[in-house]
Amino acid sequence: MAARYGALCRAHLRLEYLRANATTHDFLFGAIAELIDNARDAGATRLDIFTVDNDQLQGGFMLCFLDDGCGMNPREATHLIYFGKSSKRQSASKLIGCYGNGLKSGSMRLGKDFILLTKQEDTMTCVLFSQTFCEREGLDEVIVPIPSWSVSTRKPVLHDAAMFAVQMSIIFKYSPFTSEDELMQQFDAIYGKSGTLIIIYNLKLMLNGEPELDIKTHSADMLIAGLPDNLPEKWSLRAYTAVLYFDPRMKIFIQAKKVETRYLPYCFYRPRASFSERIFIAYCGNSYKMYPYFTFCFKAIAQNEIEKAKKDLKLAEQAVKEAKCQLKHLEESFLHEDNEPAHLALQDALENAKRTREKLEAKQR
Ligand SMILES: Nc1ncnc2c1ncn2[C@@H]1O[C@H](COP(=O)(O)OP(=O)(O)OP(=O)(O)O)[C@@H](O)[C@H]1O
Ligand SMILES: [Mg+2]
The missing domain is CATH 1.10.287 (Helix Hairpins)
Structure with a gap:
């Protein structure tokens, strides 16, 4: 089966590893923090964490992270899929990331699939990282579609038209977006000159079939479902993100309401x-x-x-x-x-x- 996707990018890892790696995050907010750290490292001034209802998907909603950071060009977007590869390691500045692992381990702890859309200068790139795709197509190697477009013309940046068509067919089948127009609307949500939108879907469920994140009890918060502990930082994402950084630089909004950092x-x-x-x-x-x-x-x-x-x-x-x-x-x-x-x-x-x-x-x- 994998031979059918011969020309597409491979993350050079087995599906089993992806699953095992996600278990490094025992604490759910620790997994979310990986995505917040990445937005901060990208120099974002604002990060929105919000959900979008979708009954068709496991868990009934998608978990989204939208930042106005530096975004990625197609080459950088291709690099993000590799484990243990981080350009931040060479950087002299004080960035948090360095292992080249957080995005994958964090997102795969939260859900089975994610689609990442990123804009930088004249390019828009989409990355579909999907366990569902690999499982349903019987692939034990992680294959990742990464198509790109020009921002000004909205035309694909093509090296190989046949490969682009295969990538799009996978995205339409295994992402929440079933047409190029729908996908373009997601890019439009990236309001800054550059930025990144990560949508995690088919969220992990608890044994009772409910999603781990409770988004219903408080309309402006996301809670870890189950009995609350006496420290709100352990079960309220709003309280957790308020004390996440020693020197908060980036405004964080949860369900459109600003987090008052402490x-x-x-x-x-x-x-x-x-x-x-x-x-x-x-x-x-x-x-x-x-x-x-x-x-x-x-x-x-x-x-x-x-x-x-x-x-x-x-x-x-x-x-x-x-x-x-x-x-x-x-x-x-x-x-x-x-x-x-x-x-x-x-x-x-x-x-x-x-x-x-x-x-x-x-x-x-
Ligand atoms: N929101 C984002 N904006 C811009 N680039 C991003 C974003 N999220 C991830 N990236 C890019 O993807 C790469 C991989 O991210 P990942 O979190 O897996 O590793 P890392 O941040 O380099 O290291 P660590 O494992 O310590 O977090 C990053 O190095 C960065 O280049
Ligand atoms: Mg990181």
Whole structure:
């Protein structure tokens, strides 16, 4: 059977390995974090995690990750399917990924299949990584269709028309999208100049036949189904992502609602609970302390960071004052000069002050 797909990419691994590798994630949110880390590594400023109902698929919905990061060109998209191959390892910057494994192990822990759509410069590329396809076609080698198109012409980037046709027929049969138009609509969802949309489907089920992620109890959250633990980070994706990074840089939205990130050192130095969490903790019969891990080790770090953020805010507010004076001076000088650059400078200074104030507030939260 595999000979039929002779020209298509192979992930150079057996289906069995794919299944075994997914078991490395015992904790469901750990698997989700692999996809969040990748968006952060791609320099995304925003990541949306959301679900789309689809009764035809196992679990009844698809789990989607949409970022505005750097995206991938067709060559990079081809590389992502290989295990143990990561271009991040050579990078001097502080990226999280390095093993070339997380996307595959994380996504395959969550579902049986994923389709990834990515846009970079003038190319749009789609990668179908599907256990269902391999199982139904009796392939024990993982074969991965990776067609590409030009963004401007929406025409396929073709090296081999016959191979493109085979790839599309697999995608229409084994992905949730049954026509090229439908697939193009998914690319349209990537709103940035570049970015990536990953759709995981045929989600893993629990023994009772229900999906592991409960998306019904809270419309703006995804919960690990079953009995809640007293720490929300263990069962609420919103609470988990709020403390995922030491220095949160990327805005995360869950079901279209922004996650209010917490400043981690501060949480541990002065554990506090928000009003709704207090209700939950009180309900669980615990004390009002949010975190059992209380430490003074973070006190100096937290206070230094807050002092630095206060200084940054002072400088930003000073810049606003100067920009206002400059504009006022121009307006009063009767020189009839072009005031547009001064208006723009004031706008920039105001936006910078707003961002800086938000940073300070996040650190104080
Ligand atoms: N959202 C994304 N945006 C851009 N590129 C991505 C994205 N997700 C994955 N990639 C690319 O796919 C590659 C493979 O991802 P994967 O998570 O498997 O490995 P990694 O991040 O390099 O290492 P690790 O196993 O430590 O996570 C990445 O190195 C990156 O080039
Ligand atoms: Mg990764």
